[in-house]
Amino acid sequence: MNRLSFRETFRAMAPAVFAVAIMALAQPSLAQQAAAPGSQQSPALTQPEPSAPMAASPSAMGQAASASLATDATAAEAGNGSLKSVGAGLHELSPWSMFLAADIIVKVVMVGLACASLATWTIFIAKTIELSVARRRLRAALAKTGGARSLAEAQFALGPKGDVLSSLLAAAIREARLSAGISSDNGIKERAASSFTEISRAEARRIRLGMGLLATIGATSPFVGLFGTVWGIMNSFIGISKAQTTNLAVVAPGIAEALLATAIGLVAAIPAVIIYNHFARGTKAYIELVSRASGAAARLLSRDLDRGHGGSLARAAE
Template identity: 80%
Template sequence: FASLVTWTICIAKMVELSLARRNLGTALREISESRSLAEAQMALGARDGVLASLLASAMHEARLSAGISSDAGIKERAASSFAEIVRAESRRVRLGMGLLATIGATSPFVGLFGTVWGIMNSFIGISKAQTTNLAVVAPGIAEALLATALGLVAAIPAVIIYNHFARVTKGYIELVSRASGSAGRLLSRDLDRTHGGAISSRAAE
């Protein structure tokens, strides 16, 4: 059962992370030439995902902060919102990883318990038969070896898969951080443009 759960999580995470990385990479390329948040949102269109959430958060903060002259406060609040989105995305893509770690850590001990149980049965058989004949000992030893093998079959793939997806997830979160930086730069450009226009208007007056 543990092995089945491991491979189910493996396939599901493989599909999930592959799609997430591809979609985010495509979205970042689509907004690479955008000069403002509005242009970036138009470039994405109806595309959903973490980058769309970051851009929407930046636009929301810009609207709420309209009329405020301090860029630093706006950027700080936007950065706080971005951090929440990045943390939420990190939690989402790490779902199932804890179960893999648990299977990898506990399966050998389950196998060890089976090993001890099999050896105990062998000793019980010896005490009842009053002989160390192989026919008496073999069934218990076979149970012990089978339990050990089953524990390793569950544990080894779980550990390998966990380590693989830990690396892949780390790479994806770095990509999400890049997306957060892109949204922050677009917001900064919008603020500079807005305040620069206001200064020019006052100078003209």
């Protein structure tokens, strides 16, 4: 009885349960179908918006076109302005503009190096003229006294000149006059040789005047320029930290100004070293000529001493 009632109840409820299951399975598809028409209708709802400008008046369309043209012109002017500013910035990266924009310490370094370079070329011109004139005069004096047989004859051949050979002859004659009455020729020669050495050393010091400054400029100018570069780069890094940017347009000018100090230092140092080496060879050749003149004066003194123990020297002193 209970079994029959259960079967009958199941048979009676089965269609209803089946219908509920079918409806539950069909709900997602129905929702998708309901959403699909909405998505299809949304373009239709948004289609009147593009058509709105079509319905606008011609004056509104003209105003919109003029506004767009004005915007394009403004953008073009901004682009031209940026190009002009970039061009101006590149034009400003000249040595003079970088010098004006540099720090005061870097400016002092640059001015000092420029003065050192000016001093180098001034010494070059002055020493070139001085060495050439001194060599020419001394060679001419040696040629004139080459055939002289005594100090008096050599001094007469030279005349009242202020070259080094005239000083050597005058020192020999003075020593002979002061040593009158002394029979020791070796003592006279030694004292005359001492005077010749002093005159030769004085002439060497005179002809080397200015070369110490060349050596100092050549040795210290690169380091002075490097100091200016380090100081300038330090200031550039400080400016970068304040600007909080690593843009090349911001970083490059400061670094270029700093490197300009090193460039000026090399410009001052390289010619100074070359000119110093050139004058070192030139002064060495001139000192050799002075040694020849000293030897010529010593030979003339020895001849006079061998002739009569000061007879011709006394006449020269008179």
